[in-house]
Amino acid sequence: MTIDVAPAPSRGRRALSMLARALHAELRVYSSIGRAIARRPAVEPGGTGVGYHRPVLTVLVMFIVLSAIEIPILDLIVHPWPVVRIAVLVLGIWGLTWMLGLLCAMLLRPHAVGPSGIRVRNGLEVDVAIPWSAIASVAIARRVDEPKTPRVTEGPSGREYAERMQNETNILIELERPTTVRLPGIAPRGGEHDVVEVRLWADDPRAFLDAARPFLVDG
Incomplete structure (x- = not known):
């Protein structure tokens, strides 16, 4: 069952949120390209x-190649x-740069398992930090959800946050207690x-689990 308990945001608040997200994504495009160069x-x-990019990498590369080919073709058409x-x-050029930035973000901003905890990421916007003190367990658990399922839903144990790739997840992180995550945008979908x-x-659930295991044992 989908969670949708927050009041609908005003048009002004929604517009400001969309503008802020667009600006953040634009800046992240260039910072991601910078990370790739460095x-x-x-x-x-x-x-x-x-x-987490493997399921969409081929499609994204195809779009980038087609966009690069399209630029000189359109230039010839509108030359007069x-x-x-x-x-x-x-x-x-802007569109091609944006897609290159998205690709760089997916490659250079992976999910991260480190001393401070786990960072769940996706593309230009999503970056959710979960400290080890809030994590009870990490396991491989594949699940396929219905298309267009919201990120936050009501599960058997309570609210779940899922960062899917083509409607699939394969890692389950159980938390010690209800923990606040902040998603891009405003409620009910974000916030x-x-x-x-x-x-x-x-992409490699076994490597994710192996990276997490030492921190879980030490904790």
Whole structure:
């Protein structure tokens, strides 16, 4: 059952939230490209990064290649109209840069398992930190949800937060107590939610579990 208990936000608040998210994503595009150039993954010292991009990598690369091919083709088509040509060129380069930034974000901002806890990530926006003090267990548990299922839902044990990849998760993090996670946007879809379980997709669930095990044992 879907959680939707917060009052509907006003149009003004929703517009401001969308503007802030757009600006944040735009800045993250360029910072992610910078990380790729510097070869500096967003993983704390002593931590391990585990990717989540494998199910969508081929499609994303295809879009990037097609966008790169499209720029000179459109430039030839609108060549007789300088104003249109410049506008199309700027939009084409911006779109290509944005998709490259998304790819770099997925590659350089993986899920991270480190001394401070687990960071659940997805693309340009999602970065949810969960400290070890709030984590009871980490296990491999594959689940396929219905398309368009919200990130936060009501499960058998309480509220669950799931960061899926193509509707699937394969890691289950059980929490010691209801823990607040903050998602992009405003309630009910975004904002703060108290959850008792976190599910996510990892390309290599065994590597994720192996990275988490020493911290769970030490705790």
